[in-house]
Amino acid sequence: xxxxxxxxxxxxxxxxxxxxxxxxxxxxxxxxxxxxxxxxxxxxxxxxxxxxxxxxxxxxxxxxxxxxxxxxxxxxxxxxxxxxxxxxxxxxxxxxxxxxxxxxxxxxxxxxxxxxxxxxxxxxx
Amino acid sequence: xxxxxxxxxxxxxxxxxxxxxxxxxxxxxxxxxxxxxxxxxxxxxxxxxxxxxxxxxxxxxxxxxxxxxxxxxxxxxxxxxxxxxxxxxxxxxxxxxxxxxxxxx
Numbered sequence: 001x002x003x004x005x006x007x008x009x010x011x012x013x014x015x016x017x018x019x020x021x022x023x024x025x026x027x028x029x030x031x032x033x034x035x036x037x038x039x040x041x042x043x044x045x046x047x048x049x050x051x052x053x054x055x056x057x058x059x060x061x062x063x064x065x066x067x068x069x070x071x072x073x074x075x076x077x078x079x080x081x082x083x084x085x086x087x088x089x090x091x092x093x094x095x096x097x098x099x100x101x102x103x104x105x106x107x108x109x110x111x112x113x114x115x116x117x118x119x120x121x122x123x124x125x
Numbered sequence: 126x127x128x129x130x131x132x133x134x135x136x137x138x139x140x141x142x143x144x145x146x147x148x149x150x151x152x153x154x155x156x157x158x159x160x161x162x163x164x165x166x167x168x169x170x171x172x173x174x175x176x177x178x179x180x181x182x183x184x185x186x187x188x189x190x191x192x193x194x195x196x197x198x199x200x201x202x203x204x205x206x207x208x209x210x211x212x213x214x215x216x217x218x219x220x221x222x223x224x225x226x227x228x229x230x
């Protein structure tokens with residue numbers, strides 16, 4: 001059973017860089033896409049982006065200028081860096097495994113089937 | 126950018142059927158997924174590819190998708206089903222709906 005575990009600082013100062021890591025256990029990091037999703041207090045889910053096992057990435061356009069994701073297959077970890085943070089970046093950050101494929105009619109589908117427990121990050125001086 | 130719209134809240138009596146809708150332009154031409162999130166917990170995948178359930182998800186959860194609307198239906202709703210529910214689709218990127226709080230009363 002694949003399990004994901006987020007780790008990183010719980011407090012980041014404004015204008016600094018938020019850095020989180022997700023460790024994958026119980027399964028392979030290859031052949032999947034690995035996502036970051038966040039949830040501000042009392043609000044809904046916001047997709048941040050994903051990185052593939054081959055290293056290609058896709059980011060939310062609203063965050064793209066500040067986001068970088070990377071993947072270390074040897075450590076079975078993937079990471080998120082979010083620069084120039086503000087209080088609006090305060091949230092629970094989840095890592096998740098994203099599955100995607102094409103159906104018989106070449107229609108693409110995608111969903112997150114495994115989620116980490118989430119880690120709370122507060123942006124404050 | 127593509128948007129998915131859900132009602133903020135839905136109420137249902139125990140044992141009754143709850144329907145949670147998700148609206149998006151031509152959503153029926155895409156695949157919808159649904160997630161359940163209980164307070165303090167991470168989301169759980171309930172439905173993928175419109176109507177498929179992952180192993181371990183009770184049969185009372187079902188999904189449909191046609192036209193502009195995807196629907197999550199919970200038959201015989203139980204108190205334990207009280208949670209936030211999110212729809213999600215793919216439109217060159219992952220898109221989530223705003224979430225619906227289901228109250229069982």
